[in-house]
Amino acid sequence: xxxxxxxxxxxxxxxxxxxxxxxxxxxxxxxxxxxxxxxxxxxxxxxxxxxxxxxxxxxxxxxxxxxxxxxxxxxxxxxxxxxxxxxxxxxxxxxxxxxxxxxxxxxxxxxxxxxxxxxxxxxxxxxxxxxxxxxxxxxxxxxxxxxxxxxxxxxxxxxxxxxxxxxxxxxxxxxxxxxxxxxx
Amino acid sequence: xxxxxxxxxxxxxxxxxxxxxxxxxxxxxxxxxxxxxxxxxxxxxxxxxxxxxxxxxxxxxxxxxxxxxxxxxxxxxxxxxxxxxxxxxxxxxxxxxxxxxxxxxxxxxxxxxxxxxx
Ligand SMILES: [Zn+2]
Numbered sequence: 001x002x003x004x005x006x007x008x009x010x011x012x013x014x015x016x017x018x019x020x021x022x023x024x025x026x027x028x029x030x031x032x033x034x035x036x037x038x039x040x041x042x043x044x045x046x047x048x049x050x051x052x053x054x055x056x057x058x059x060x061x062x063x064x065x066x067x068x069x070x071x072x073x074x075x076x077x078x079x080x081x082x083x084x085x086x087x088x089x090x091x092x093x094x095x096x097x098x099x100x101x102x103x104x105x106x107x108x109x110x111x112x113x114x115x116x117x118x119x120x121x122x123x124x125x126x127x128x129x130x131x132x133x134x135x136x137x138x139x140x141x142x143x144x145x146x147x148x149x150x151x152x153x154x155x156x157x158x159x160x161x162x163x164x165x166x167x168x169x170x171x172x173x174x175x176x177x178x179x180x181x182x183x184x
Numbered sequence: 185x186x187x188x189x190x191x192x193x194x195x196x197x198x199x200x201x202x203x204x205x206x207x208x209x210x211x212x213x214x215x216x217x218x219x220x221x222x223x224x225x226x227x228x229x230x231x232x233x234x235x236x237x238x239x240x241x242x243x244x245x246x247x248x249x250x251x252x253x254x255x256x257x258x259x260x261x262x263x264x265x266x267x268x269x270x271x272x273x274x275x276x277x278x279x280x281x282x283x284x285x286x287x288x289x290x291x292x293x294x295x296x297x298x299x300x301x302x
Contacts, residue, residue: 058193058248073248074192126185126198140193143200143246 023120023179025172028109028160034079034087036069038098049094050079050087061139061152070139070152078139078150078162080109107150108168110161112175116182117157123178125151145174186261190244191252191268197244205241207231208253209273235259239273242266255279 036054038046047053052064055071062069067081079087083104091100112120118129124145128134139152147170150162163171187196210227213219219227232238238258243251255264255274264279 058195073250076249126200141247141249142197148246 022183023112023114023117023157025120025175025179026111026113027172028111030083031104031107031109032079032081032083032085032087033102033104033107033162034091035101035103036077036079036091036098037075037100038096039075042094042096042098045094045096046091046098049090051090052079059134059138059140061137063137068152070150072139072141072150080162106164107162108165108171110163110168110172110175112159112161112179113155113157115157117159119182120175120178121151121159121161123181124174125149127151129153131156144171147171186263188242188254188263189266190247190250191266192248192250193244197247201244201246203243203245205243205251208239208241233258237264237276241269 036046043054043056050067050069052067052069053062054069054077055062058071060071067079067085067087070078070080072078081087088100088102091098118134121144122129125142127140127142134140134153136153136156139150141148141150143149144151144161144163147163147167149171152160152162154160161171161175186199188199188202189196190202213223213227216224235258237255240254240256241251242254243249251269252266253269253271253273254266255276256262257264265274267274
């Protein structure tokens with residue numbers, strides 16, 4: 001007798017919904033997000049107003065409690081805090097020239113967590129995500145597949161992916177499918 | 185995929201994060217109103233497009249967002265150097281010299297690198 005081995009057929013739109021992955025891809029809670037632009041001479045005053053020392057080194061972050069500042073460019077930071085926080089109000093207290101734009105609703109956060117999380121993100125992100133090149137606390141604007149994201153390593157096996165809200169379906173499906181690929 | 189060093193991020197990053205932004209060191213005439221139509225057309229449209237080394241602008245658009253300049257060989261795609269926007273055009277002879285790392289090579293050594301046309 002011939003034994004027939006049949007591959008499990010999955011519906012393409014169910015990608016990632018089956019609980020086979022060692023890496024979970026979940027939605028981050030709603031958050032306050034601010035795009036902050038300022039010159040060097042305003043950094044110390046803004047840091048004081050925020051309660052977080054704005055990082056000046058490329059690809060680094062600084063946190064204080066639930067509030068985080070991610071270095072995005074030489075004069076640009078992404079501030080993330082919980083949904084009820086008053087980041088804009090705090091920044092308004094700094095009387096130095098800066099631009100603070102509330103982008104809370106423009107972005108969506110996705111958490112990639114579990115053993116192999118770096119491989120899941122690398123499914124669509126070409127950056128070197130080894131712990132040496134992209135250590136815990138590192139963050140960078142980069143690409144995932146065909147969209148732009150901000151990637152933040154919150155743990156050895158944990159990443160936060162921030163993408164624009166109209167891209168969020170794509171990013172979510174992409175990461176879930178990548179998680180399934182990595183698990184197999 | 186090419187790895188391109190961003191002088192602002194201070195490390196090599198994948199090509200996908202970058203966009204080429206054309207020839208570097210184009211200077212807008214001041215006052216531009218006094219420039220002839222031919223000269224303005226040259227400024228606006230006509231580019232060197234050399235086969236070999238060229239100075240060009242790049243933008244780390246999906247990274248830090250900054251424009252910077254690079255010297256790239258258009259035949260081999262090799263980047264000789266990158267430098268921040270606003271910094272002076274680097275000396276090609278120094279770049280091509282095998283002792284480029286040293287401060288100022290003696291004049292005799294410089295002639296060695298004259299092969300490359302710009
Ligand atoms: Zn950069």
